[in-house]
Amino acid sequence: xxxxxxxxxxxxxxxxxxxxxxxxxxxxxxxxxxxxxxxxxxxxxxxxxxxxxxxxxxxxxxxxxxxxxxxxxxxxxxxxxxxxxxxxxxxxxxxxxxxxxxxxxxxxxxxxxxxxxxxxxxxxxxxxxxxxxxxxxxxx
Amino acid sequence: xxxxxxxxxxxxxxxxxxxxxxxxxxxxxxxxxxxxxxxxxxxxxxxxxxxxxxxxxxxxxxxxxxxxxxxxxxxxxxxxxxxxxxxxxxxxxxxxxxxxxxxxxxxxxx
Numbered sequence: 001x002x003x004x005x006x007x008x009x010x011x012x013x014x015x016x017x018x019x020x021x022x023x024x025x026x027x028x029x030x031x032x033x034x035x036x037x038x039x040x041x042x043x044x045x046x047x048x049x050x051x052x053x054x055x056x057x058x059x060x061x062x063x064x065x066x067x068x069x070x071x072x073x074x075x076x077x078x079x080x081x082x083x084x085x086x087x088x089x090x091x092x093x094x095x096x097x098x099x100x101x102x103x104x105x106x107x108x109x110x111x112x113x114x115x116x117x118x119x120x121x122x123x124x125x126x127x128x129x130x131x132x133x134x135x136x137x138x139x140x
Numbered sequence: 141x142x143x144x145x146x147x148x149x150x151x152x153x154x155x156x157x158x159x160x161x162x163x164x165x166x167x168x169x170x171x172x173x174x175x176x177x178x179x180x181x182x183x184x185x186x187x188x189x190x191x192x193x194x195x196x197x198x199x200x201x202x203x204x205x206x207x208x209x210x211x212x213x214x215x216x217x218x219x220x221x222x223x224x225x226x227x228x229x230x231x232x233x234x235x236x237x238x239x240x241x242x243x244x245x246x247x248x249x250x
Contacts, residue, residue, distance in 0.1 A: 082213075
C-alpha cells in the first residue's frame with residue numbers, strides 16, 4: 001500500500017479514488033432534479049409560467065449541486081469534482097435558456113434540452129462506474 | 141426538410157469549403173464507433189431540422205451546442221478515469237508487487 005501511495009505521488013498528485021456509492025447516488029439525484037426542472041417548465045395542461053416559481057426551483061437544484069460538490073471535495077479526486085461542476089454548467093445553460101424565453105418550453109424545446117441533459121448525466125454516471133471497486137448493482 | 145436547405149442559405153462563398161467539411165463530418169460522426177460522437181451528431185441534426193422548420197430558435201441550437209461541448213469534457217474525463225483506474229488496478233499493483241519481490245530476492249542474494 002505504501003508503495004502504491006508513493007507511486008501515485010510520483011505520478012503527480014492524487015490518484016483516481018475508488019467507486020463511491022454516495023457519489024453515484026448524488027449524480028443520479030442531480031439528474032432527476034435537473035430533468036424534473038425542465039419538465040416543470042414545459043407546456044402542459046394547467047401549467048403556467050411563474051417567474052417566482054422558476055427562481056425558487058432553480059435555487060433548490062443549485063443547492064443540490066452545492067451539496068454534491070461539497071461531498072466530492074472530501075474525496076481528493078479532481079475529476080469527480082470537475083464532472084459535477086460541468087453538470088452544473090449544463091444546468092446553468094438550461095436555466096438561462098428558459099429564463100430568456102420568459103415562458104414555458106414547447107414540447108420540442110423541452111425534448112432537446114432533456115435529451116442532451118440525460119446523455120451528459122449518463123456519461124458522468126459511467127465515469128463513476130469506471131472507477132475501481134465498483135458495485136455491480138449500481139452500475140450497468 | 142433537410143440540413144442542406146439551411147446550408148444553402150449561407151451565401152458567403154468563402155464558407156463553401158467549411159460547408160462541405162461540415163456535411164462530411166456530420167455524416168462520419170453519425171456512424172462513429174464512439175457512442176457520444178454518434179449521439180451528438182444525431183442530436184445536432186435533429187436540432188438543425190427543427191431550426192429549419194421554425195420549431196427551435198438560433199439560441200436553442202446554441203444552447204444545445206454549448207451543452208454538447210460541456211458533455212465532451214465529461215466524456216474526456218471519463219476516458220481519463222478509465223485509464224487511470226486501469227493504471228491503479230494493474231500497473232501500480234504490478235510495480236508494487238515487483239518491488240516487494242525484488243527486495244526479497246535481494247535479501248537472498250546478499
